[in-house]
Amino acid sequence: MSKKGNIQAAFAGLWGFFGVRKRRDYDADAKNLTQAQIIIAGLIGGVVFVLTLLLAVYLVLQSVK
Numbered sequence: 001m002s003k004k005g006n007i008q009a010a011f012a013g014l015w016g017f018f019g020v021r022k023r024r025d026y027d028a029d030a031k032n033l034t035q036a037q038i039i040i041a042g043l044i045g046g047v048v049f050v051l052t053l054l055l056a057v058y059l060v061l062q063s064v065k
Contacts, residue, residue, distance in 0.1 A: 009033050013041030017049065 012029045015021045029038075 005033065005037060009037035009041040010044075012038065013045045016042065017045055 008029065012021075012025075012033060015025075
């Protein structure tokens with residue numbers, strides 16, 4: 001996997017989480033990215049999202065004390 005492909009997979013995952021994607025970009029990703037790249041980007045994005053939420057809750061609870 002090339003570095004450019006990994007970055008493209010990361011951006012595709014981020015846009016997928018955000019829910020906004022142009023059809024043209026979606027078609028380009030479908031041609032250039034492998035399923036493994038998309039799955040890994042989605043898993044990493046999901047973990048980062050959950051950890052961010054946990055950190056936000058932790059910080060709010062610390063400020064309440």
